Amino acid sequence: MGYSERHCQLCGVSFNVARIRKADEPESAAWGNYGIDFVTTADAARACEVEGCTNIPRTEHPDPLVSAEGEHIAGPNCELTLGYSGWRITAEEMRDILRxxxxxxxxxxxxxxxxxxxxxxxxxxxxxxxxxxxxxxxxxxxxxxxxxxxxxxxxxxxxxxxxxxxxxxxxxxxxxxxxxxxxxxxxxxxxxxxxxxxxxxxxxxxxxxxxxxxxxxxxxxxxxxxxxxxxxxTEYLVSHPLRITGLDQLINSCALDSEASCEVVFNVGQAVESHYDPFAALSPELCELLLGHLERRDVANLRLVSRSFRQLPQLYFRRIVETEMPWIWEVTTLKGRKVDWHDLWCRLSAADGGASMDTQERHWLQQLPQDKSENLRQQLRKEGLTGMEMSKEWAKRGLNFKQEVDDDIKAANDAGMWPADTRKATELRGLRNRRRIWEDLxxxxxxxxxxxxxxxxxxxxxxxx
Ligand SMILES: [Zn+2]
Ligand SMILES: [Zn+2]
Known part of the structure; x- marks a missing residue:
């Protein structure tokens, strides 16, 4: 059995995760594994020749083999998985987390x-x-x-x-x-x-x-x-879960001045044809009590069928933040202040969510070439090709595969199928990591x-x- 890596007993992530810096970052923003200073292309099973990536000489390195290979510098589309690309996670986010x-x-x-x-x-x-x-x-x-x-x-x-x-x-x-x-x-x-x-x-x-x-x-x-x-x-897996740039700011921006009025959330909406609403007879206090006992999905449904629940009290969202997001202990700093809890809940959800979207996107990217080859196989069968004939045709039409896959990915991105930019703007990787670790703990x-x-x-x- 060869080398095998120990992981953090609590969160399952290794202690040796490299980072490949961007061209405009200092040398200190790059590191390799096990005391190696940086990632070289030659380390990779498949060299990275993506446009925008470069390899620069590091002649001062004591190991002549390493200095001959040069340090790999990530372009925006770097494909190396030997280290995380500086385009996708900052050095600050990764610093100290791996000790x-x-x-x-x-x-x-x-x-x-x-x-x-x-x-x-x-x-x-x-x-x-x-x-x-x-x-x-x-x-x-x-x-x-x-x-x-x-x-x-x-x-x-x-x-x-x-x-x-x-x-x-x-x-x-x-x-x-x-x-x-x-x-x-x-x-x-x-x-x-x-x-x-x-x-x-x-x-x-x-x-x-x-x-x-x-x-x-x-x-x-x-x-x-x-x-x-x-x-x-998966960059969030190594984003510092305690030192999260932007979290305090996000939380504080949801505090309101004492004059602001925001007891309820959502508009009442247009008057709908009046139909029997059994909840209309309930006092606001009872409505609030009822909300506390319902699943989030049931509350959403209730809002659709009952005018009495079209608007929701801020207290409802406060309870969600405090009970369903125990890993965001910083919200206690809002104690005694007037807060738009609904806004806070939406923004915190966007900041630590996104994991399932990533998984779907990755699955789609992996599945795409497989689906394409399956389609081609079926097409060739439909055309009645077998044996050598099929292999020949397969080789011929398969040549366009990579281009077709790339075109599909580009079309999906252009159509906003995976809102990577929106996600990037709202996500706090460290918070997402904190949530992951908290759930494991x-x-x-x-x-x-x-x-x-x-x-x-x-x-x-x-x-x-
Ligand atoms: Zn850990
Ligand atoms: Zn690269």
Whole structure:
């Protein structure tokens, strides 16, 4: 078995994801994997010869092979998946997100030291060690800070039981994901349960998904090849989920001055032929109460059939934002202010949504050539061609394939079939990543809560290695 990559136990993404800079960006905006400074075209299975891409010499590089290949510079349509293109994600969004924080086993003589958090001191099995910049397969080195004397450690996503090792391997996580774990665990379990995470890895840890019976892990399966595959449209997976440019601004722009009147949302609309509306007899308070018990789709239907619900109170949207988007904790800054909650809900949905649209678009792009070849096959059959004749005709007409596929894609883009530009304008990649991680964390914490209680004897035994 060859090289295999460790992933963040919490969110499933690797620690080694490269970025290919644009021509107008500094060298520091490019990086490769495992301490390599940049991506070269020759690294790719298929060289990128897309118009607009270039390769520039980097003669100062100590490795003559690398400097001979030159650094690949992304044009707008770069096709390399060795790194994310600078045209599709900023260096700022990716910076710091890939560092590996290690949750390491406590040694037998582990004693609290300055800086330990209460939950680390309370934990039986593990503590939060330092951060490594580029873990190499199973080993995380040069950890900063050095806590409890630990400068380097082995890391693994799988349960160690049965792997024939006496060593305790640390759990690798992204720093930002761990900060979110602290938040979710505190909220759902009343404490930061690192022991729970340790026990969960021991009972359900798996590779490459992180856990057996994988979590939803949106988009992870398409990027988790032997090396991380930077598939176009998955940039959000490596966008910093805590440092999100534009989020505070979006939230604050929905606060209104105290004079503004906006208790309800939507117009009453034109008077429709009066028909019996059983809800007309309900007081506004009862209507509001009813809304609180209905699914969003039912509310939409109710609006269509009952004039009493044509307009919806702002409070309805406030409740949606606060209960259905728990990962956007920044909305608490709006406390006590007058807010257009409907506007906020629409804009936050647009900012962290879009994932399903991306999936549909990717599926369509993959399916298009297959559909075309199937159509051609059927056409040739209809014409009665078989054997050699069919192969000959296939080769001849197949020549136009690529052009036809390109034309179809261009036509779809021109027709606005995939509103990439609109999406780009409203999407906050980091927020989308935060939502993805939060949803995974909720499941992880649920699994921790469901772990069988630790028996006293077993507990004592497991501390004597
Ligand atoms: Zn992560
Ligand atoms: Zn390229």
């Amino acid at each position: 590996c924080l290690c949750i390491a086993a406590k040694s037998e003589d582990w004693q609290p030291e300055v800086g330990d958090k209460d939950y680390e001191i309370d934990a039986t099995y593990c503590f939060v060690a330092g951060v490594s910049h580029s873990p190499d397969e199973f080993s995380a080195e040069e950890m900063i800070p050095v806590k409890h004397g630990l400068e380097q450690t082995m890391i693994n996503n799988e349960a160690m039981e049965g792997l024939g090792s006496d060593e305790e391997w640390a759990i690798p996580v992204h720093e930002a994901c761990f900060q979110m774990f602290e938040r979710v665990s505190r909220e759902k379990l009343g404490k930061v349960d690192i022991d729970g995470l340790w026990r969960l890895r021991d009972s359900e840890g798996d590779w490459p998904e992180g856990f057996k019976d994988p979590l939803k892990r949106s988009d992870i399966s398409i990027v988790s090849e032997q090396y991380f595959d930077c598939v176009k449209g 909720e499941e992880i914490v649920k699994r921790i809560a469901a772990l069988p209680p630790v028996e006293e004897d077993e507990d004592a035994e497991s501390r004597v290695w």
